[in-house]
Amino acid sequence: MDKEKLIMEKVGCPCKVIEVTENLEEDALKAYCEALERGKKEGFTPVIIAEEEDLEFWLDALAGEDYSKEEEIAKELGDGKEILNERFQEYTEDFGENWIDEVSNENWAEELENEFDEGDEGAINEFSFLGEKEIVLFEVPTKNPWEVIAWFPMGGWNECPWVDDMMAISHYWYEKYHALPAVITRDVLQYFVEKPVDNEEEALELAKEHYAFCTDRLDQGTASGTINEVAASLINSKVWYFWWD
Numbered sequence: 001m002d003k004e005k006l007i008m009e010k011v012g013c014p015c016k017v018i019e020v021t022e023n024l025e026e027d028a029l030k031a032y033c034e035a036l037e038r039g040k041k042e043g044f045t046p047v048i049i050a051e052e053e054d055l056e057f058w059l060d061a062l063a064g065e066d067y068s069k070e071e072e073i074a075k076e077l078g079d080g081k082e083i084l085n086e087r088f089q090e091y092t093e094d095f096g097e098n099w100i101d102e103v104s105n106e107n108w109a110e111e112l113e114n115e116f117d118e119g120d121e122g123a124i125n126e127f128s129f130l131g132e133k134e135i136v137l138f139e140v141p142t143k144n145p146w147e148v149i150a151w152f153p154m155g156g157w158n159e160c161p162w163v164d165d166m167m168a169i170s171h172y173w174y175e176k177y178h179a180l181p182a183v184i185t186r187d188v189l190q191y192f193v194e195k196p197v198d199n200e201e202e203a204l205e206l207a208k209e210h211y212a213f214c215t216d217r218l219d220q221g222t223a224s225g226t227i228n229e230v231a232a233s234l235i236n237s238k239v240w241y242f243w244w245d
Helices: 003-011 024-042 052-063 069-074 080-095 099-117 145-151 163-177 200-213 227-234
Strands: 015-018 045-050 135-140 179-184 188-193 239-243
Touching (some): 003 015, 003 052, 024 045, 045 145, 069 145, 080 163, 080 200, 135 145, 145 163, 163 200
Antiparallel strands (some): 179 188, 188 239
16 A cells, blocks of 8 residues: 555545655645645645654544544634634733733834835745655645644644634634645644735734734744734735744
């Protein structure tokens, strides 16, 4: 039995191994977008699992007695926006209600305007892969993109949300931005965004949600340590990148 057939049997849906090449980011994005359009007609949602070791981790998790994707999918979804609001309040309460706005406006206002003036130059429109040995594109049999999180569960440690909260947030972001969980590893989640934000006000609000979802998006993912820098990177970006340290 070849590798793809073995993986399909264990996960329960079709898949395709994407060979690692010098143009991996370009090849993976092309394969994902083609599968996404086909999936809209055929009733599946694509998702890329990166790293062979991560795939083995999920195969073990899905086969374990302590986890059931069917049970997770059957749960009533929470309010994703409310979950983000609660997390934002929790992470900022020690610094004062207006801490993020004050720091951002003081240190990054002029640079933010410059970022917007540059148009799409700061937009992120490719997936990021760091040292992967191989990646696998799955065709998850669902029209609800947020449910791929249940198929490949991650989180529940440190500040990373667990499956139920992550699905609720992903549902909210899909309804508002058509953002789909597209690339998953044990500590990285990347979304493909069909309706990117295109104005400063909306980008700033979304940046706060990104911080609430993953504080490292601000704390370790910016040069200035401001929410405005996160906002500037979101304008016209078709890919959102989250990493939990």
